[in-house]
Amino acid sequence: MEECISVFDMLKIGVGPSSSHTLGPWRAAERFLAELKEQNLLEQVTAVRVDLYGSLSLTGVGHATDLAVMLGLSGQDPEYIPVENISKIIDAIKKERQLHLANHLYIPFDSEKDIVFNKNFLPFHANGMTFTATTLTSNYSATYYSIGGGFVVKEERKGAQKKSAIKCAFPFPIQNxxxxxxxxxxxxxxxxxxxxxxxxxxxxxxxxxxxxxxxxxxxxxxxxxxxxxxxxxxxxxxxxxxxxxxxxxxxxxxxxxxxxxxxxxxxxxxxxxxxxxxxxxxxxxxxxxxxxxxxxxxxxxxxxxxxxxxxxxxxxxxxxxxxxxxxxxxxxxxxxxxxxxxxxxxxxxxxxxxxxxxxxxxxxxxxxxxxxxxxxxxxxxxxxxxxxxxxxxxxxxxxxxxxxxxxxxxxxxxxxxxxxxxxxxxxxxxxxxxxxxxxxxxxxxxxxxxxxxxxxxxxxxxxxxxxxxxxxxx
Structure with missing residues (x-):
């Protein structure tokens, strides 16, 4: 089946300032929460750590990458969140040092310690990030790459920096x-x-x-x-x-x-x-x-x-x-x-x-x-x-x-x-x-x-x- 990218993949509604450094990490956090739910781990999480790499680390503060990660982990949707609520949510997380994970349970969270800016680059893509959830019995980690335009992929998808959309059956499949x-x-x-x-x-x-x-x-x-x-x-x-x-x-x-x-x-x-x-x-x-x-x-x-x-x-x-x-x-x-x-x-x-x-x-x-x-x-x-x-x-x-x-x-x-x-x-x-x-x-x-x-x-x-x-x- 040919790769199909919809017009709605290219034109996404979200929050600024950056699709690759804000919207992408936000969506990656949402995907991580979905994985925790699929693994029946969400209820067991006691802590979360986020490692940002490469460009996400070097320009992440200016692009609000850290804020996006916190909002995503809180279960907020960038397409529909009232933008006037963003600063209130972030201020509450920093002041109370806790995160309302998936808008479901509260866990301790110190943004200055639990979001780590690593200047080294991961080999697959310049915008890499790893989420790690700690439970009473183990750790669960997942690495994602924000490849531009709000698209997020995992490394196991070979060639994903060019082919990141869903597979489907367009009547007119187009690659070039x-x-x-x-x-x-x-x-x-x-x-x-x-x-x-x-x-x-x-x-x-x-x-x-x-x-x-x-x-x-x-x-x-x-x-x-x-x-x-x-x-x-x-x-x-x-x-x-x-x-x-x-x-x-x-x-x-x-x-x-x-x-x-x-x-x-x-x-x-x-x-x-x-x-x-x-x-x-x-x-x-x-x-x-x-x-x-x-x-x-x-x-x-x-x-x-x-x-x-x-x-x-x-x-x-x-x-x-x-x-x-x-x-x-x-x-x-x-x-x-x-x-x-x-x-x-x-x-x-x-x-x-x-x-x-x-x-x-x-x-x-x-x-x-x-x-x-x-x-x-x-x-x-x-x-x-x-x-x-x-x-x-x-x-x-x-x-x-x-x-x-x-x-x-x-x-x-x-x-x-x-x-x-x-x-x-x-x-x-x-x-x-x-x-x-x-x-x-x-x-x-x-x-x-x-x-x-x-x-x-x-x-x-x-x-x-x-x-x-x-x-x-x-």
Missing amino acids: AEELLKYCTTENKSISEIVYENEKSMRSESEIDSELMRIWHTMLECIYIGSHSEGILPGGLNVRRRAFDMHQNLIGLANYSNPQEWLESIRKTEVKFRQILKWVSCFALAVNEVNAALGRVVTAPTNGSAGVIPAVLMYYLVIENHQASEKEIKQFLMVAGEIGSIFKKGSTISAAMGGCQAEIGVSSAMAAAALCEVMGGTPAQVQMAAEIAMEHHLGLTCDPIGGLVQIPCIERNTMGAIKAINAAELAMETDAKNAKVPLDKVIDTMWQTAKDMNSKYKETSEGGLAVAVNVADC
């Missing part, structure tokens, strides 16, 4: 861009139509439609919250939110009371090039400022790159096509998800493995492809748009200052969004038959570049801006 294009040609379907047929093998049409719109409404709410929130981001870098001021300057005295009315208000604003550039930047900044503040976002394909796809989709809705409906929104998200899954299968979406080209680069390619299709591009042009966007992110390093998903991460989302729009326009004006670089070739090149990249530029905060800028001066 060439296969996708062949299906589009032989079936005379668009990319989104192929994706929809695959999704129907797992869910009803109503479930697909409602979940896609839930993803979009989460994105829209995130942009709305970020555009209306001011102040300083947490973490110690004293980064001032910029989306609020930019938004105020752009929107003027418009009246609205909810995200949908706000969207309609934006459509009435001036649409000169500078204003368009500022709006797209504002949308991207808003999302990633929410992400940096441990808000709810959609991995697209990761938390660190969560602003690109919503910003480009908003651009399409408020600038390009005022008549766009749910049909185009769902079409956009399905194309984006499929392109992201092809990158995941052929390369990586983990900055700890591939640098920021694996996050901002992939998200820009996803957004470019999606925009190209909803603007009327052929499947070949859609793939060309993705290729152009990634081609101009190749080699982008991941060097967050202080291990926080703030500098340069937030700004990079604005750049990725603008490049995506540019790539889509270039593809639309080009006969795809004249393309010199197939999408699969740029994905292969990205993976080779990732393997050649020095490890200090892969989300370790041991190189680049992370060492060039003194955190104390921020």
